[in-house]
């Protein structure tokens with residue numbers, strides 16, 4: 001596994017080693033001891049899988065308590081994945097990392113606790129899988145608006161169309177008005 005640093009020191013891009021042969025390919029997607037030593041000393045307790053159509057945007061989400069670190073990847077299609085630092089006292093508060101994750105580059109993004117996370121589907125559909133360091137707790141869930149101007153996220157919108165959001169995400173807050181850590 002190769003580690004790529006990003007503009008935010010705690011956020012990492014991971015690139016697994018892929019073994020291709022006449023049957024197809026093989027890759028390790030997660031090794032606990034390696035991850036603890038090289039990326040973050042955390043324990044994952046929940047795995048999730050979602051499928052979304054083109055133009056869907058999920059996010060930007062975080063939990064204000066029972067905060068979740070997330071190790072995310074795409075197993076079909078492509079998304080533009082974003083992690084926003086929402087730690088008030090962080091020198092990179094309000095800054096984000098964005099990366100294209102797809103089933104060809106097999107990249108993973110490590111989104112630490114204290115970050116809002118979201119993604120936008122660029123292909124006909126995309127399947128998204130991720131590990132979380134804490135359990136889902138809807139009572140602590142917060143949505144920040146994907147297009148909060150203070151975040152200045154350059155979403156690669158297909159045909160410049162507005163993304164499709166859940167009602168919860170439509171009602172997201174500006175980061176300045178959202179509870180942070």
Ligand SMILES: Cc1cn([C@H]2C[C@H](O)[C@@H](COP(=O)(O)OP(=O)(O)O[C@H]3O[C@@H](C)C(=O)[C@@H](O)[C@H]3O)O2)c(=O)[nH]c1=O
Nearest residue numbers: 048050058059060061062068070117118119136166168
């Ligand atoms: C996230 C989640 C949802 N659900 C349920 C609640 C709801 O009925 C249905 C869909 O939930 P949501 O609309 O919140 O799903 P979604 O918009 O996909 O939420 C996810 O978005 C991405 C960007 C993240 O970062 C995740 O942590 C998570 O917040 O699934 C669970 O049971 N467990 C979970 O862990």
